[in-house]
Amino acid sequence: MAQIKVVDLAVGYETGVVADNINFEVNKGDYLSIVGENGAGKSTLVKTLLGLQAKMGGDIIYGDGLKAYSIGYLPQHTSVQKDFPASVGEIVLSGCQAGKGFNPFYSKADKALAKENMKKLGIDDMEKHCYRELSGGQQQRVLLARALCATKELLLLDEPVAGLDPVVTAEMYKLIEDLNKEGITIIMISHDIANAVNYSTHILHIGSKFFFGTTEEYKKSDIGALFVGEES
Amino acid sequence: MEKLIEYLQFPFVRYAIIVGVLIALCSSLLGVTLVLKRYSFIGDGLSHVAFGAMAIAACANLTNEMVIILPVTILSAILLLKTGNNTKIKGDAAIAMISVGALAFGYLMMNVFSTSSNVSGDVCSTLFGSMSILTLDSEEVTLCVILSVIVVAVFIIFYNRIFDVTFDENFARAVGTKVSKYNLMIAIVIAVIIVLAMNLVGSLLISALVIFPALSSMRLFKSFKSVTLFSAIFSVICSLSGMLISILAGTPVGSTIVAVQVVAFFICFIIGKITGRS
Numbered sequence: 001m002a003q004i005k006v007v008d009l010a011v012g013y014e015t016g017v018v019a020d021n022i023n024f025e026v027n028k029g030d031y032l033s034i035v036g037e038n039g040a041g042k043s044t045l046v047k048t049l050l051g052l053q054a055k056m057g058g059d060i061i062y063g064d065g066l067k068a069y070s071i072g073y074l075p076q077h078t079s080v081q082k083d084f085p086a087s088v089g090e091i092v093l094s095g096c097q098a099g100k101g102f103n104p105f106y107s108k109a110d111k112a113l114a115k116e117n118m119k120k121l122g123i124d125d126m127e128k129h130c131y132r133e134l135s136g137g138q139q140q141r142v143l144l145a146r147a148l149c150a151t152k153e154l155l156l157l158d159e160p161v162a163g164l165d166p167v168v169t170a171e172m173y174k175l176i177e178d179l180n181k182e183g184i185t186i187i188m189i190s191h192d193i194a195n196a197v198n199y200s201t202h203i204l205h206i207g208s209k210f211f212f213g214t215t216e217e218y219k220k221s222d223i224g225a226l227f228v229g230e231e232s
Numbered sequence: 233m234e235k236l237i238e239y240l241q242f243p244f245v246r247y248a249i250i251v252g253v254l255i256a257l258c259s260s261l262l263g264v265t266l267v268l269k270r271y272s273f274i275g276d277g278l279s280h281v282a283f284g285a286m287a288i289a290a291c292a293n294l295t296n297e298m299v300i301i302l303p304v305t306i307l308s309a310i311l312l313l314k315t316g317n318n319t320k321i322k323g324d325a326a327i328a329m330i331s332v333g334a335l336a337f338g339y340l341m342m343n344v345f346s347t348s349s350n351v352s353g354d355v356c357s358t359l360f361g362s363m364s365i366l367t368l369d370s371e372e373v374t375l376c377v378i379l380s381v382i383v384v385a386v387f388i389i390f391y392n393r394i395f396d397v398t399f400d401e402n403f404a405r406a407v408g409t410k411v412s413k414y415n416l417m418i419a420i421v422i423a424v425i426i427v428l429a430m431n432l433v434g435s436l437l438i439s440a441l442v443i444f445p446a447l448s449s450m451r452l453f454k455s456f457k458s459v460t461l462f463s464a465i466f467s468v469i470c471s472l473s474g475m476l477i478s479i480l481a482g483t484p485v486g487s488t489i490v491a492v493q494v495v496a497f498f499i500c501f502i503i504g505k506i507t508g509r510s
Contacts (some may be wrong), residue, residue: 075400080268087455097396098407104390117239130454150407159334161341 002027002050003065003154003185009058010049011041017056018044024204026154026211028064029217031177031186033196034225042189043076046158066154069098074140074157082132088142089127092118095149095166110149117145121175136166137168144175154185155189173199181221193227240480247373248485252475253468254380255432256441256489258425260467261387263446264459265398265418274312277331278426279435281308284334284341286430291345298375301421302427308334309423313415368431376431379424386421394418395456432471433486441467444493451504470496 001026010020019041026032034042047053049060050073074094095109095117096167118124121141125133131142140160147155160176169192177199180186190196196203203218205211211223218224240244254358259275265275267356267400269481290295311444387394396404397414429438445463453459474489481488 005279040349047402052402052405069406071406073403073406075402075406078400078402080270081399083450084268085264085393085454085456085459086399087457090395091399094392094399094403095407097392097404097409098405104393106392127457146403147286149409187357 001106003064003066004061004187005061005063005215007059007061009042009048009060009178010056011053012056013044013053017205018052020057020135021166021210022058022204023205024202025084026185026187026202028153029180029183030202031180031195031200032188033200034187035193035196035203035205036207042157045206046156046187046189050156065194070151070153072149072151072153074147076141076158076162077139084132086131088118088123088129088131088134089114089128090132091142092145092149095146098150113149114145117182120148122147122152127148135168137172139174140164140172148179154187155179157186157188159189159191161190161195169195193197197224197228234303236476240461243370244368245479246367247370248473249472251368251373251376252432252471252485252489254376255425256467256471257464258380258383259438259441260431260445260463261384261423262394262418263423263442263444263459263463263467265394265458266422267443267446267450268398271313271327272443273331273439274309274326274422275426275429275439276313276436277327278305279310279430279438280331280338281305281334282430284338287338287341291341296428302424304428306423307418309426309450310416311374313419313422314412317376343384372431376493377423381427383421383424386417390414390417391460399456433489437486437490438491440493441471444470444490444497448493448497450502451500467493467502468495 005025006022006150008020009022010017011022012020018039021044024032034045036042044053049057051069052073064151073178093106093111093114094114096106100101115124115127115162118127121144123138125207126138131139134142144155144157144160147157157176157178161172164172173195176186176188180207186200188196188200192213194219197215197219200215203215203224205227211218211221217226249402282301282305285301286297288337291298292300312330323448333424339355383465393414394408396409397411397418398509426438429441431440446459448466449459449463453462471489474492475481475485477492478485480489
């Protein structure tokens with residue numbers, strides 16, 4: 001049973017469908033990269049998977065122990081966050097809001113989980129630091145730690161390396177790869193096809209052409225050859 | 233000093249100070265959230281709505297004006313926060329539209345139907361708060377105290393969730409937090425605060441009570457908790473000193489408090505620059 005199985009999904013806004021006939025499935029331990037042109041509907045697809053947006057047709061079936069709302073999400077930066085006064089510790093702990101329902105307080109176990117995830121991502125020495133003063137790479141680590149507090153199963157990353165310099169980008173990919181090796185399923189939107197092909201086990205290509213399969217199959221396919229060739 | 237002690241003998245002065253401090257405390261708490269959500273002007277918009285509602289209540293000769301003002305303001309707050317980003321009229325335009333509309337209707341009503349002989353005096357005191365805080369009776373003080381306690385309690389209980397929906401609404405929604413319910417709660421609390429604060433500074437100056445503590449605090453502090461705590465302290469100190477100055481110097485309460493806040497903001501701003509915190 002797949003963790004997420006998507007059948008004939010159509011996504012879009014009230015104004016119209018952005019992408020349709022999307023079919024794919026994600027199994028435990030997979031590393032799926034979603035690629036495609038700008039405006040192909042990658043972010044819309046992710047928002048639909050998370051339930052932030054209503055689907056326009058088709059089905060999304062969650063299985064294999066993946067419960068609703070137990071996906072760790074790493075969103076793109078919002079303008080609010082640029083001047084938000086919040087410490088690293090506060091933000092990571094807020095990941096524990098998942099599954100709290102109407103219980104408004106954090107328990108000792110939540111705080112321990114937040115500490116553990118900060119340690120895992122090497123940001124435990126900045127717990128008291130102000131988020132907006134960190135570098136781009138550090139900010140992504142904070143948001144990744146928060147996402148880890150929300151899930152043990154699946155991380156959904158929306159362009160986690162956007163705007164990072166090459167060294168930090170490589171670190172970020174390494175970090176995500178390590179998490180994947182620990183058994184966490186990864187779904188990632190990426191603009192960077194070369195790295196997507198390097199790291200992921202599966203590729204979903206949406207836009208003018210559709211492809212879903214393993215990375216090896218993607219490289220051999222016409223569309224894959226075209227896009228991978230373009231990059232290198 | 234003797235003059236002050238002499239004034240404090242009067243129960244209405246003591247009431248005013250108690251109510252003033254409570255209102256200052258409440259209004260500073262949600263300021264941080266409003267400033268960060270880009271809703272700084274919501275206080276202004278809602279206070280104009282409250283002014284309109286008050287005009288209707290006054291014309292209908294209601295003895296207890298709160299019956300109309302509170303529900304109308306809460307309703308407008310819900311409408312403003314709910315429409316958010318997904319409507320044809322965007323947040324700031326919606327606030328501007330509702331606020332000037334209500335202001336115009338309120339003034340019109342007061343002029344056409346008013347039973348009072350001094351219309352412009354009434355309007356002026358509603359807009360700038362003038363002396364109304366000194367004329368509160370014990371019933372109004374009790375209502376103020378009860379509402380303030382509720383606001384503070386709600387804020388403390390839901391502090392973590394308020395942080396969550398302010399910092400990252402999408403993430404909160406993705407992990408199953410009922411974001412729209414919390415936004416609704418924030419809207420209602422704001423409306424209550426606005427109605428309370430109208431007594432203290434009048435409708436035109438309410439935004440100051442909401443945004444100055446938050447902005448000053450953000451110059452100096454870096455975590456959400458410390459920013460919130462300092463805005464509460466800032467707000468209480470400024471209101472208290474503003475009220476005392478106005479009693480001693482005979483200046484209008486509302487504008488004195490706001491003037492103190494402006495000065496305090498610049499002090500915080502300069503301290504922030506010197507210590508390199510901002």
